[in-house]
Amino acid sequence: MTAHRHGRSAAGLLGLALVAAVSLQGCSSAGGAPAVRTVAVTIHYSHFSPARLGVAAGETVRFTITNSDPIDHEFILGDQSVQDREEAGTDRIHDGSIPGMVSAPAGTTVSTVVTFPPHPAQPSLTYACHLPGHYAYGMRGWLQIRS
Ligand SMILES: [Cu+2]
Numbered sequence: 001m002t003a004h005r006h007g008r009s010a011a012g013l014l015g016l017a018l019v020a021a022v023s024l025q026g027c028s029s030a031g032g033a034p035a036v037r038t039v040a041v042t043i044h045y046s047h048f049s050p051a052r053l054g055v056a057a058g059e060t061v062r063f064t065i066t067n068s069d070p071i072d073h074e075f076i077l078g079d080q081s082v083q084d085r086e087e088a089g090t091d092r093i094h095d096g097s098i099p100g101m102v103s104a105p106a107g108t109t110v111s112t113v114v115t116f117p118p119h120p121a122q123p124s125l126t127y128a129c130h131l132p133g134h135y136a137y138g139m140r141g142w143l144q145i146r147s
Contacts, residue, residue, distance in 0.1 A: 036060045036113065041075065041127075041141075043067045043104060046134055048075075048127065048141040057147045058118035064111045067104040073134065074103045077114060077127045077143065086130040100127075120145045 077100035094101040102112040128140035
């Protein structure tokens, strides 16, 4: 249990950069709660479908990820530095507490809510799975933030 908790702490640290990159400016939106658009992503044969997504700058999106495979996967959204860090790291558990990062166990549907910045410094992001071998196999997709 102690080791498990330690792993999740590491996940939090790793995720901080993503939060800063993806959500920082979204926190400053004025007014009431923004509308949330749902985008469905399916995982089948270790591929994301669709493999290309578009979102609007400043919008809040709930990604629902349905893993129809009999093996575990994950959905990790971020820029290339995030993907490189996740690929190099040993963190295999994403409990959904970090926007854009969630584990998708075999046969389950999970979700994560991301608020995109109104003026993204990095409009081209990717989503990927970093369980051993999956990224190299090509388990990734591309997300464009439209301004
Ligand atoms: Cu995978």
